[in-house]
Amino acid sequence: MTGVALLDQHLLSVLIGLPLIGAALLLFFPREGNGAIRNFTLLVTVVEFLLSLSVVARFDVAAAGMQLVERVPWIPQYGISYIVGVDGISLWILMLTTFIMPITILSTWSAVAKNVKEFMVFMLVLETAMVGVFLATDLFLFYIFWELVLIPMYFLIGVWGGERRIYAAIKFFLYTFAGSVLMLVAIIALYFHHHAVTGVYTMDLMKLYELTIPVKLQLWLFAAFFLAFAFKVPMFPFHTWLPDAHVEAPTAGSVILAAVLLKMGTYGFLRFAMALFPVAAADWTPLIAVLAVIGIIYGALVAMVQKDVKKLVAYSSVSHLGFVMLGLFAFNLQGIEGAILQMVNHGISTGALFLIVGIIYERRHTRLISEFGGLAKVVPLFCFCFMVVTLSSIGVPGTNGFVGEFLILLGVFKVQKWFAVVAATGVIFAAVYMLWMFQRVMYGKITNEENLRLADMNGREVAYMLPLLLFILWIGVYPQPFLRRMDASVNAFVTRFEAKKQAALAGSPAGETVLVRYFDVKKGGAR
Amino acid sequence: MTPIPFDKAALVQGLYSILPELVVIGTAIAVLLADLLLPERGKKSLCHLGIAGTAVAILAALSLGPGRIDGFSGMIVHDGVGLFITLTILATTLLTLLMATGYSEWEGTQKGEFYALLLFSAAGMLFMAKGTDLMTVFLGLETMSIPIYCLVGFHRDRMTSLEGALKYFLLGAFASGFLLYGIALIYSATGTTKIPAIAGMIGDLRLFGNPVFVAGVGLLLVGFAFKVSLVPFHMWTPDAYQGAPTVVTAFMAAGVKAAAFAALLRVTMLIFPALGPGMTNILWVLAFLTMTVGNLAALLQDNVKRMLAYSSIAHAGYILVGLVSVDVAGGQAALFYLLVYAFMNLGAFGVIMLLAHREDDGYDIGNFKGVGFRYPALGGLLTLFLVSLAGIPPTAGFIGKFYLFSAAVKNGYVGLAVLGVLNSAVSVYYYLRPVVYMYMLPAPGEVPVPRPPRTAFSLALCISAAAVLVLGLAPRSVLAFAERSILSLLM
């Protein structure tokens, strides 16, 4: 078939495949030709982004379900197939991924000097995996991409990271892997339960959505999914891998980690955990909401006293992701749309923050706040970018952060006043730690001789910072295009959620499956 | 006094049913003869002869097809399972021989008996896998083991090798004692040693309550458990594996496991269900112990060879999970995993063989520092195999584990499945350690030059790698094949 037809019918597959192909081609490049390798990688990611734009172009705003769906039987005898699709929930996270990628690549020009080839290969593999995670609508396929993400990230941290990189890399890998293996068991269980009830083997998410799962089983399956996603988000008590990973990872790694990988967790909650197990989700809501709120405050407080800029940003992520979780578990339109938007926002602004940190790190090879001060005078352009990003991370109106946080809190306030109230204080703390950090880094007199002759951002750095700033303002000033495309899907989600919840509580045809028995007998008093 | 009727057809059918075995044995003998004729420098063609023979055997096996062929009045049968395992074993043998080309050169195992022994024990494995009579199984087991004892101790002037061999031998003999006694008891309780016949009698409760019979089955299980090295019958494994010449280690780990599990599969599938939950509980416990002990012990090994030995114990545990749930899904998963394991295990051993650049202390993990970027191909391959062993997508190892655990979940052994996945989470730690050394730690000085892989050797690695990836990405046909095999066994 011709290229056009290919794009026409297999756009999403192309999106998934392209980076991988790029990586494969990259293997044939000579190790010395760093320039060629970099440019080629950049080219691939840019093309990827352009292609993903056509997804937006072809996206039907009115449709709630999956779009541009492709399904190919994979292991048909077990109902496992390759199904990809995009809807209002995944659209913008997908776009975020493809958008952040070229920027990240561009940021590594001078940062990554050794083993450039391998680095770029891993980056491209990573992109395939991430895109796959957000597009897969077959549980098995999803899990494969989900795990696949770990390997390249593990290498990025472990090989190109700081001095405690190995500890950080292994911690990251084991932490998240341990979390997700239980999800695998849960997926299997769900799969067999579906078979036991309907007599059909399938991993097709859309089919599994239609299944009504008995409450006790839901609780256990949800628990497993919760672990996997909570580790990834990361939610409050499971967050300690994040600061290590962020601090040790190379700039590019941190950016991807913050911008996309963390979203895999929140996205997972929305797409899988909450959608599949509504009753359990509802049951768990108090716990999760409490954890989220604690995360918001806790992350902010701990961020405030950090000495290392990257660590500070890492903890601020814990705080921001807390907002997202809170929004998701409001189960209403404002909350969820706000959460999705906030995922994108966090991706953009925190990603930008890490790039900012990377820029000074490249120049001074330190990230300790105390090493800086008074930079504003020598690097005005940098100061400007830093300021805008800081404001967006604080959530000042007019920047993207505000819209997201406002919608989230608005949604939460409707269902859980006090959670919203406490969470809103996080907005104050955010201002405190970000501005304090900004002040200590940029303001005051230059105390450290080395900072006297810092070079301001060069053309390349401006080139990759600019798009981020633009989106920060765009989403802040005119978020409609983004919100409008979520509406239908989120609406459908909320309504289906309610319906399924009622059905399950009504105890409709449960299907006395092995599993149901297993949990009823062994873990009787699950509730 | 009528002369014994000579049933030509039966004989032919019998011979036909063991065609691959015949080929392998023939090759072995041929190798021995050729060894006499060939001049010293021509020895390496012995290996090529062996390779050719094995290839032919594979073709022979394929030519038999999946259909059921009984031979020698039900002493042996060529059926689905038989074919599947036969192919697994022959593939193992082939890869081993391909690697042996290189290995023999470096370690001076360029001898006729070396290859002959390999082939003989391969033949033994085949018999064991296809035996439907406990006696055949026993004979096959011995035919497999005795040559391997020799192979393990092949470097007879190297203490480790000899020690490994002796330990393996003594315990092996000890264990086959149990196996035999089990067979004897079963025989005296049922009057037959044919597995299907026993399965037929299982129905009546007299047998079920008969201590002699039950004890017999128990001892039988002990015998097999020893061969597949289930905890606590595993003690010999690390030592034997570490002591043995590395090719042999690879061969044992994959081949012996396959053969023994095939036999165990027949027994469990046909006899255990009758013995009620007791047997299942035992298997459950064994599986758990084996996984856990294997992984934990492997955690801190600095000798990569020994680490892989423990990991092979752990993998025996995973496979046993498939057997715990005595049903099609489980058996099929086990079969599939045996095949996958053969490839990833041989691949891993192959790469470390190259990286070690000398026996014994060459396998210290420290030698791997900085290899990854210096020798990208080797580093990449080893990483691939280790990732697959760890059961991380998109490799065959993941698919294999996925089906093993899903079988467990399907039959309500959720607890076991959870323990299994947690185990594999733990195992990630030690599987990634070589990766850490290869990529994340700088070499102290100049990275030691690995052994130069010969064409055959690299071919072996490529085949394994390809298999690991293909079985990981497109496993449908093989899975279907495994399923058919198990079904054919049950009817």
Next chain:
Amino acid sequence: MVNGILDYLWLVPALPLLGVVLNGAIALFAERPFLLREAGLPVPGGLGHGDASHGPSAHGTSAPLSGQHGASSAADSHGHGDSHGGHHETPAYRKLVAFLAPAVVGASFVVALLCVLSLASRPADGRTFVQILFPWIQAGSLLVPAALQLDALSSVMALVVTGVGFLIHVYSVGYMSHERAFARYFVCLNLFMFAMLTLVLANNYLLMFVGWEGVGLCSYLLIGFWYEKQSASDAGKKAFVVNRIGDFGVLLAMFLVFWTFGSLSFTEVFAKVPLLRESGVLTTGLATAITLLLFLGATGKSAQIPLYVWLPDAMEGPTPVSALIHAATMVTAGVYMVARSSALFLLAPDTMMVVAVIGAVTAIFSATIGICQTDIKRVLAYSTVSQLGYMFLACGVGAFTAAIFHLMTHAFFKALLFLGSGSVIHALSGEQDMRKMGGLKKYVPVTFATMFVATLAIAGIPGLSGFFSKDEILWQTFSSSHGSPVLWVVAALAAGITAFYMFRLVFLTFFGKSRMDPEVEKHAHESPWTMTVPLSILAILSVAGGWIGIPAVLGGSNLFEHWLAPVFHPVAAAGAHGAAAAGAHGASVPVHHPAALELGLMALSVGIALCGIGLAYFLYRVRTGKPAEIAKQWPTLYDVVYHKYYVDEFYEWAVIRRIVNVSTGLWQMFDALFIDGIVNGVADLVRSAGGRVRRLQGGVVGGYAFSLLAGAVLLVGYILYRSVVQ
């Protein structure tokens, strides 16, 4: 219907935004390289280091920002150092900025004026114009458009903001003429205008909130304008954070409003009030909650107790900024919002009470602090706080008109006072301490004259603007149903104190013999016309500004009152129960009080003010030694007042320290030790288990055989037990 000029309402905020963009471009592409080159730094992408004429040589003597001797109070001082150093090389872009920045604001003033006129041409009840620009946020039932609303109230605000803003822009051109980051300054200033106009013209709470935080941001940027000065950047941060605390309240208030009224737009919300009131959805409790939260925001933005602490520090910013943001416009946003939400406030008597009390207390509290301050700007700052207290007092007693009226007049004279003090500071090369001034009137006659007028106005001397507005408030405090004589006493007292410290300021600064150090005195000079002209205009306004609000009792026809009536009265009418209604009406004609009483009180308050002035004259002109003696007599009292009642210190100790300590604890104890302890603990556990399991592998065959045997025995034993015994 055709709206004519009103359709261009959007230009009012848009024009300053245009200024932001243009000046921003200049700052980025012209000023940045210029300054970098002057500081001798590499200019990325730029033309590299400048030609020899600038560069290190130039930057020794040049501006605050360029360096070694830093921004610190050189901030205002650079004047002369520079007239030699920086001047002759003034680059072209500065001229452009100097024109653009005021021009856009002026233009937007003109547009605003035209709009207001065309609005005025409408019938009183039709004086509400809403212009929807584009849909901003829509999620489910939440529909928030970016829409502007021009009605009586917002038109007053818009005019004040653009008008005073324009004057201050012009003033700044002169005042900042030696400033290095000239363009950056005006970018911020224009941005502020944009935000402020968004605030006052928004037609819904959310958009207002955008302006609300926007102005906060600009104030942050401008207070910390001389960021090399630690105190400046601290003050900026303090302002932002304290305001955030207030914003937190506004945020929650918006949530309540939305989930109660299902909308955030003023028109819809206030229209629904009576209805929901009937249906009992909008209980008094709910109204109280909403209004209290809103008021929390107001205390932050308008520097009321307890959140007033940031305003005095805000004086670290350039003086025009203090005039514009921290006197005339931004700080009055709180008053505006409360007035805007009067419909809701009137439903919550408790809140009204709180507002009134806090207003009154703040008024007197900060007035007292004003007595002892020696920094000329800080005196004005505390006076601002106290004047804002007046406005809230007015709101609290339901006299919203009076509040807005005072807001306007205050904008005039307080801006004038600040600009005047700026002019003084400018003349004295940055000296702000009044103890080092004196006898200035012969050096800066215009400044003196204008400032004196403003002082009379704020002191409430009859005939001047301040008199009418303040007196209106006092009267309402006394007469309105929400008010009480007690509050009146407090307020009147505060008025007296105000008069006192303002004249103290004037006497210390302009009269008596000079206490300046001769070096400074040599340079003392009147400011350029760009500064004196705005001063004069503001002086006129400070005098005449009040005449549009002359109360009936003095034979005036309170125009201002009637203008605002459509905003406040229908609300009162709708605002159900009588008390509130009366309260709001109280603002118009207090029927139940004899005119004599009103006049009497008026006279009384004037008297009090005169006493204040007299006292000031006595202490600072006649017996100049006295203040010191008094200070000696009650050292503790003096000390406490001098240190602003140690409120900052208290906050520092009670809040900031605590939080920081707790956080450090959380991080090092909980995060690093506890959670990570568990994580690593599990890892170590597994690893050590691994170590033990290995040891089982003893190496001796006997042991191996034994374990095999044991296993076999157990296995067979168990299976026998299971299948035979059972």
Next chain:
Amino acid sequence: MIAPSAYLLLSAILFGIGVVGVVARKNILIILMSVELMLNGVNVAFVAAGSYLGDTAGGVFAFMVMTVAAAEAAVGLALLIALYRLKETIDITELKVLKW
């Protein structure tokens, strides 16, 4: 005619002695012998069962076992000799280079 169970008992005893020998003794030769003892126990069982059931298979199996035993012994002794050449000992406890 002795009851078959008696034979089984005998075989069990033989087997048990062998097992204990393997576990307890240090001398490799003796361990080898103990293994033979175990196998002989097995043979007894086979033969007894065979004759009791009137089935020749039992006897046949006994012969097979002997053959295998012989083969094993051969290999065992070979290894033993190799060991002796290398370390001049046949004490099993000496073999503990490989452990943990």
